[in-house]
Structure formats: structure tokens, C-alpha cells
Amino acid sequence: MPSLNAMTRVAVTGGSGKAGRAVVADLADHGFEVTNIDVAASRHPDEPTVIADLTELGQALEAIAGHDAVIHLAAIPAPNVLTDAETFRTNLMSTYNVLSSASTLGIDRVVCASSETLIGLPFEREKPRYAPIDEVHPLLPESHYALSKLAGEALADQFARWHGATIVSLRISNIMEPVDYERFPGFWEDPAIRSWNLWGYVDSRDVAQAARLGVTTDVEGHEAFIVAAGDTCMTQRSRDLMAEVYPGVDVRSVAGHETLLSIDKARTVMDYHPAHSWRDHIE
Secondary structure (H helix, E strand, O other): OOOOHHHHHEEOOOOOOOOHHHHHHHHHHOOOOOEEEEEEOOOOOOOEEOOOOOOOOHHHHHHOOOOOOOOOOOOOOOOOOOOOHHHHHHHHHHHHHHHOOOOOOOOEEEEEEEEEHHHHHOEEEEEOOOOOEOOOOOOOOOHHHHHHHHHHHHHHHHHHHHHHOEEEEEOOOOOEEEHHHHHHHHHHHOHHHHHHOOOOEHHHHHHHHHHHHHHHHOOOEEEEEEEEEOOOOOOOOHHHHHHHHOOOOOHHHHOOEEEOEEEEEEEEEEOOOOOOOOHHOOO
């Protein structure tokens, strides 16, 4: 395995998507040689795309060959985009093929996009066990999309164990770009509107930071990290939101508008510090 400082060639699957565009740009800005692998070409003319269907093992193997690390973002991005079965099949097979290809090629660093949905979103049938939610909170997937992400983390556990690889799963919150922040005032009158993920969000540029840190941080085996903004999307205090919508749920240490999706592990282990907030865009 190359030293962390020598990992210069990074394959980004799904690099044409919302998170992927930010990840590709961030890596390039930090001196990495980046390959975008996607079923759709990049919008940027200076970012050539390797077109590949990652549900096909041979295409995945060929696409990621020659890289030092892989950031695997390609997936059906949410429930109800395709049928349940097709969502699960696409997400699971693409993740299996990327991890299998990486192990075959001796690529020992893979960062995978997991999801906040593992924790029980939209918190209708299941309620949070406590807040802020952290990585040891019970995993309670409520959709086939979330189930595919849980299965992907199970694959990561075993590929890391079998091959001694480092695999980082990022449990990413609801991804926003600056243009999305103009919608936030519409949430403020009724806390129930965005209670489905404890009012969480994350700027795509902070997702990019976390993905890069997943490549460069000195960790071993498979580790999962919640990736969210440092605050909620609301003007009300976090404790007040919980008291109104989830009375009786144990609220642990949280101050002001602090996120209810704990990023303490990402801060401590990866030195992840979200730099972007909707509060910088809306007065």
C-alpha cells in the first residue's frame, strides 16, 4: 500500500453527481490526480469522464485500475427513484464490484458513501433512541435504499477483514449546495417539516472535505463516520426542536443550534471541521 502522502491518483465513482462534483473539484484543488467514473459525463469540459456501469464487475475493474485510492459515491441516491429491488440491486452490486475490484488490484484505501438513513429515517415507525445521534446508535433502516447502505457497510467490514484494507464509510446527511439554502426559511414555521432527519444537512463542499480526509487519515480496518454540518437547518435551538417534536427522547450534550447528528467522531479521528453553513448565505 502506498504511503498516505503518496496517494495521488484517486478514482471518484459518481463524480458527475451533486456530491461527486464537489469531491472532484476539492481533490484537484489539493493536488490529486482525479478520474471521474460515472454513467453520465461531467458537466465540466476539463474533467473527462470514464463511462462505466459499476454493476458490471469487468467494467468496475477496468475503470479503477491504476489508482491509489477509490472514493465510491456512485449509487441510486435516495428511496423512490427506482423500484425497491432495482435500488437495492444497483447500490449493492456497484459497492460489491468496487470493493472486490479494489482488493483484486491491491488498492487498499476505499471511501464509500453510506447514509444517515441507516439510523431510522424518517423516524416515523422508529423514534431516535437519543440525540445527538452518533455512530453507536442502533441501525434501523426503514427503506430498501437504507438497507442497501447497511449491506454496503457489512461488505466493507468483511473486505477490510479479508484483505487488510482501510475502508471508510461516510454516513452522509442531506446534501445541499448554496443554491438550496434559499429553501430553508420555508422550514422554520413548522419544525415537523424537517424533523425526519433531526433537521440535519451538509454542504457538498464539506462532503468533499470528508471524502478527502477519508483518503488521507491514518485509520485501519473499516470505520464509519457521520458527516453533517455543524448546525441544524433551523432557527430554533436544538433542544427546543427535540422537546417539541420528540418529547421524551433523551437529549444529551448539545448547545444552541448544534447539529443533532453528532460529528464528534469525524472531528476527533479525521479532523473534519465543516466550514459551510446556511447561516453564511441567509440573513
